[in-house]
Amino acid sequence: MTNPASSTSSRAKRFVPTLALIVLVSAVAWQMIEWNFNRIYVPEGKSLLLRYKGFPVLVRGKPPAQPGHFARVDDAGNPLEIGFLERLRGPGRHFYCPLWWERELVEDLVIDGGKVGVVTCKMGDDLPRGEFLVDGTLGTTTYKGILRNVLAPGRYRVNPYAYTVEVMAEKVLKSGAQDKHAGWVNIPTGYVGVVTCLTPNKARGTLPGIQNKVLQPGLYPVNPKEEQIDIIGVGFSVTSVNSNFKREADNQVLIDESGEPIIADDDSGIRFPSNDGFDIHMDFTAVWGISPLQAPDVIRKFGTTDAVETKVVIPQIESICRNQGSRLGAVELLVGESRMKFQEDTSAAFEKVLQEKDLTLLHGLVRHIYIPLDVRQPIQESFIADELKLTNEQKQITRKTEATLQEATAKVEYESQRIAVETEKLEAERIAEGRKTAEETRAETVQKQAAIDRKTAEIQAQAT
Secondary structure, three states, X not given: OOOHHHHHHHHHHHHHHHHHHHHHHHHHHHHHHHXXXXXXXXXXXXXXXXXXXXXXXXXOOEOOOOOOOOOOEOOOOOEOEOEEXXXXXXXXXXXXXXXXXXXXXXXXXXXXXXXXXXEEEOOOEOOOOOOOEEOOOOXXXXXXXXXXOOXXXXXXXXXXXXXXXXXXXXXXXXXXXXXXXXXXXXXXXXXXXXEEEOOOEOOOOEOOEEEEEEEOOEEEEEOOOOEEEEEXXXXXXXXXXXOOEOEOOOOOEOEOOOOOEOEOOOOOOEEEEOOOOOEEEEEEEXXXXXXXXXXXXXXXXXXXXXXXXXXHHHHHHHHHHHHHHOOOOHHHHHOHHHHXXXXXXXXXXXXXXXXHOOOEEEEEEEEEEEOOHHHHHHHHHHHHHHHHHHHHHHHHHHHHHHHHHHHHHHHHHHHHHHHHHHHHHHHHHHXXXXXXXXXXXXXHHHHHHHHHHHHHHHHHHHHO
């Protein structure tokens, strides 16, 4: 009779290897499925977009509770709802069964230098009424719409199901005669950027409209849906109102009898009648400018610097010069202190007008005043006669001075000759006195020598 205990033991011994073999085969099969069926490799420069579909037979999870939102996941990253996952997987190996996961490789977004990316979010809640820009960055937005912050040059991992990105360089928007800049804005040296806000920004406390704070020279990423930039030159500019001249066939300027150029019969320059009825032409040059603090007000009032020149500077030059010049006669505009006062009054009046319009004047110069020949010629001849008189008087003074000089020269020569004669006389006297003294000395010497010789002979005689 077979022992039941031994039979059970024999079956258990046969079951353990079988179970181990089944586990081993299952593990190998699972690894083969995992590495050959579930594995997906994400190369460098790409990301993996996942959508959870649920199990083929028994679906776990449900659609997102809020339409237009990503599927929720638990703390471990396991999906709780059917739908797209917000987080993209980066380069490397990933294991997701294609039976309940939809897998898609997407290219990373690369924004080159000199460009920006304007992001539109397609996931989240609707914006409050009256708003169309979304605060936040990629992956942190809660509303649908255009993101307020743009993407600077670089590489970004962007979920294409949630975001679309428009890559743009500098964008120039025409607004009448003005050029509005957005995108990658380059403000060169010598210019500033005047900012026009299209929507309020609570974070910065700005309201729609032209802002008083300007952008200094540099590079700025600007969202065209939020801001537009006017690039305006600051510093000083030169504006001249000049008269045209009549010219010959070879383009040489025609001149009148007094050597002044002849004004052309057109509307060039500044033309006005003097208070005594003569037709006067004048040239004027203004050195005016805009400071950075004045730039926003210039954009508000005039739009562009060209508009400032055509609408303010040139019309005011012509108006002020005509008003000031018509108060004076032709002679007062031509000569004397009255002309200088006219120039000073004109510059002062022009500076006052520009200050009222929040502009700066460095110099206002009356360069030329063209007086008619029939007025100018008598005055010039009178001045020439006066100058000739002064010249003749100076010539007489010069002749007198020359005569005095000649007389003084003759005296100098006479004194020179007299001194030379006296010098020769003194020299001869000194030479004669010297010779006399020498002869006297020689005679005394001979006399003394004779005395010595005589005494010597007496001594020799006594000795003998």
